[in-house]
Amino acid sequence: MSGFEARDPFTDPIPDSSQHELEQNATLIVNRNASLTLGTDSLIVLGSQPTRAIPYYNVLWAELADLEIIIRYAHPTAKNVIVVAFISYIVDKSERSRALAWIAKLLDSAYGESQRCKRIKVLVNPFGGKGSAPKWFARDIEPIFLAAKCEVNVERTQFKGHAIEIAEEINTNDFDVIACCSGDGLPHEVFNGLGKKPDARTALAKLAVVQLPCGTGNAMSWNLNGTDSTSLAALAVVKGIRTPMDLVSITQGGNRFLSFLSQSFGIIAECDLGTEHLRWLGDARFTYGFLKRVIGKTLWPCDLAVKVEIDSKDQIRDHYQAEIDQRASMEERRRQTTLQNPTISPRLGPGEALPELRYGTATDPLPEDWHLVPQEKMGNFYCGNMRYMAADMPFFPAALPHDGNMDLVTIDGDISRTAALGLFLDVAKNRTFDNPLFNYRKITGYRLMPRGKDGYISIDGERVPWATFQAEVHHGLGTVLSRNGHCFEGPSVPNQSTS
Template sequence: MTAESTSDGNPFDDPLPTQPQPEVAPEATLAVGRNASLTLATDSLIILDEGFVGRETSNCCGLLPSRSKTTLAVPFFNILWAELSDWEIAIRYARQVSKDVVRPAYVNYTIDKNDRVHAQAWIEQLLNRAYGASQRQKRIKVLINPFGGKGSAAKWYTQDIEPIFAAARCEVNVERTQYMGHARDLVAESLDPDAWDVIACCSGDGVPHEVFNGLARKKDAARALAQVAVVQLPCGTGNALSLNLYGSNSPSIAALGVVKGLRTPLDLVSITQGDTRSLSFLSQSVGIIAESDLGTENLRWMGSARFTYGFLIRLLGKTVYPCEIAVQLEDDQKSSIREAFRAEASKPLPSTLQRDLPPPDAGLPALRFGTVNDPLPQHWQLVPHDKIGNFYTGNMAYMSPDTPFFPGALPNDGCLDMVCIDGDIPRSTALKMLLSVEKGTFFEMPEVTYRKVSAYRIIPKQCVKRKEDGYISIDGERVPFEPFQAEVHRGLGTVLSRTGHMYEAHGLR
C-alpha cells in the first residue's frame, strides 16, 4: 500500500496529471455514466469525467475549486471509503488542501442497474487496494486532553480529525480527560481491550505515556498492550509519537495515518526507580536535554524556542552532570548499527499483520536484570562519568520536529539507542553538534558516542554548582532525581504506523 507522490516528494499530493498511467485490465475500470469512468491503476484511483471541466466538486467543508481538467488521480492511501447505495456509488477520500492539512472530499456517481454486481465487486477491489493489510473501519476510543498544549485539542478534533474518521466509517467514542493521570486511571480501571482496536490520544506525548501505563496496570497487561494500538493525534507541545509514526504533527494527516495505519509491535521500556515500576515508550534523559526541557517550563510562552534557548544557555556554561552508568550493551559499532538499520528498511510492507496474542492471564514480563534496588547484574560494570553533558536514550527517531536525535532507532529491535556526550567539549563543537541534528549528520560526529543497549542503570550525582535538584525526564515528564534502571521489552506494545516496521524518518539509509 503506497501513496503516489508528486515531484516534490509529498506522499499526500495528487499525482501529476501529466504522468502516464499504466494499462489496466478491463475489469479494473467501472463506467459511471456516458462521459465518466473509474479506473484502478497501479497506485491510484483514476477518475475520468468530462464534466469536471468548470464544475465545482463537493467536500465536507464546502466546495472545492472548479476544475479545468477531466482527470483526477487519488492515491490509494488517501481513499477513505467507498460504498454502493441503491444505484449510486460514493467514494470518500482525503484531499490535501495545504501542506499540513487534508480534508475529506467525495465523488458520487449513478450507475446502470445492470452494473450493480460489477460495481460491488469493483468497490471491494478498490478497498483492498486502499487498505491492504490495514484494518478497515477501526473501533477507536478517543481521549482528548483539553488542558494540554494551547488548549485547542477539542477544537482540532472537531475540525481536523473527526471528519476523517467519519468519512472512513470508523466507530468512535470520545472522552475528555479531567486531571493529570486520568487517562492512566481510566484505561486501567474501565477500558475493555476487547471493545476497541485503537486508543487515540488528542494530546501531546503525556497522554500516550499514561495510556501505556494504564494498560500495564491491567491483570492481562501483556495481552492488552498487544491487542490495543496506542496512537497520537497531535494536539500538544510535544508530539513525538505522531512525528515518528506519520511523519507529521498535523492533526488531520495523523488522523489519515491512523485510518490507514498498520499494526506495528513497539518496544516498551520498564523503568524502576525507588519502589515503582513504570513503562516508557519514548525517551529517558539526564543532563542538558532534560534540563533544557523541564527547566524552562516558565518559558512555555516561547513555544518550541524555549528548548533551544535553555539548551544554548547551558551549552555556553559548559554544564556537566556527573553520574555513574552501567549498560547491557548490544552494539557499539556505528557501522553495524547502520547495516542493521538498512537491512530492516529494505524489507517490503507486510502483506498480513497476524500477531499471536499472549495468554489472557499474562501480566507484564518479568525483569531479566532485576530492579534498581537489586545488586548490579554480575557482568555489568558501573562506570563513572564525571564530565558528561548529555545522557539521552531514545526508542524513536524524532523527539521533536527537525530533531532526529536517534537516526538508528527501530520500533521493534529490542534496543534503546543511547547517546552520551561530554559537557566540556569546545563550545564551537557543541554548537556544530546542535546544528548537525537537523542536518542528519549528528550520528557521524566522532564526539557522539552512539550505542544500542537493552538495559542500563544510571546513578546521577548532585552537581556542587547547583543548589537545587537536577532533572530527569521520562517521556518528557519529570521524575525524582534518583537512580533508575531501564529494561527493554521487545514488541510489548502496539502502535499504528505507515509501514508496519519503520518510523517515518530518513534514518541511516
C-alpha cells in the first residue's frame, strides 16, 4: 500500500536472553522436551524446528482438553492472507493446574482490552462487489471467528435496504457486533437501521458495527482494520477494541438519516457515482472519472453555509495531536462526551431515540452563526469523519473517530489542469493537508445548496437527490471496533516538529 508503511502483525523477533529475563512461571514445559514461554510481545515455542514466535495479536484461543493443551492462531501464508493453524502438546498430570493458569495469562496477553468470544451477527451481501462475499466469508472469515470461539449468526441480505430492516428489528441483548461482509453500503444501512429503533442511542452504543471487506468500496475496513484483506480484517474484528465514533445526521426535504463515512459533491461524487457502470475496472474507475472531469474542467456552483470550529491548519494540527495524546478507556471517553456537551449525544437512558438536531433541518432558517458563502466555481466538496475515502486515498489525515467534528475539504475556485493532477497525486502521497489549494476545516455542521441541472450528491457512497441538504455531527453516537481503540489506521497529520 502506498502512502505509508502498514504495520505487519506477523513480525515479532524472538527476544534474546540478554534483553529479556523471563520469569519461571512464564514458561510451561510440555512433551518433556519442549516449552511454551510468554514473551514480551509473543508466545515463544521452543523445542520445535525451527523455534517459533507467535505474536499475541495472532493468538486466537487456547484451551486444555484433558491433558492436551491446544493453541489456535492465525498463520500467514502470504503477505495479506492468514489461515487458522494450531499447535498441541501433552502436559504432565501434575502440571494441569499450572497449565490452566498459564493459559489464562496467555489469553490475557492475546486479548488485552478486546472482548473475547464476541457474539457476532454476520450480514453477507451476495450482490455487492463481484458477488464473492459468500465464498470469502466461508473460506477466509468464518474459520477465524470460530477458532476464536466467537458465536456466529449468519444472514444473507436479500435486497437493497434489507440490512436496515434487520438492524431495526435486532435484539440488542443477543449480540455484541454486527459484521457486514460487503462494501460500505451495508454498514450505512445498519447504522440507519439501529437509528430507527425506539432506543436508538442505546442500540448504537451497545452494538459495534464493523465491515469485512467484500465490496468495491471498503473504506471502513481501511480506516479501522488497516486492510482490505478479508482474513486480516476478520482477525482485526476478533481482536478489535470497542471504540466510540461520531455519526452525522443528514436532513434533506422531510427525511433524516445517518452518515458514518462521507458526503461529497462535485468531482469526488462524480468520480464515484458517475462511474458505477465501470465497476468492472475496480479502483481504476475512480482514476478514470477524475481524469475525465479534470480535463473537462467541470465546475459545480452552489451555496455553502458552514459552522466552523477550527479553520487554521496549525490549530487543526494542535487539536489532532492533543486528541492522539489523550488515551482513555471506552467508558471514560463516553463519560467525557456527556460532560463536555450533553446536548450532543447524552447517554444512555432507556428508550432514547436519536439526539435532537441542534441546528434544525435543511428547510429551517440558517443558524445566525453559520457562515454563508456563494461558491460560483466549486470544484470539489468533500466532508467526512474517517481518514480514508478509498484504498490508498487518505483524504482526511487529521480525522479522528471521536473528536466531535467533521473534516471538510474544499477546492475553491478554478484551478489549472496541471494543478488538479498534482492534487490527485498529493492525495495518494498523503500531502493533501499541507497543500495550499486544499481548504481544510473542522466543522460541526453545514448546509449545501446545489444550483443548476441535476447531478450527483453522494452520502457514504449512496446517491441522494440533487437538492439542498444539511449535516450535523453527533459526538460519539456510534460504536465500532478498531485495532487500537483510539484512532484510525494509516497516515496522519505529521507533528509540527517533523513536518
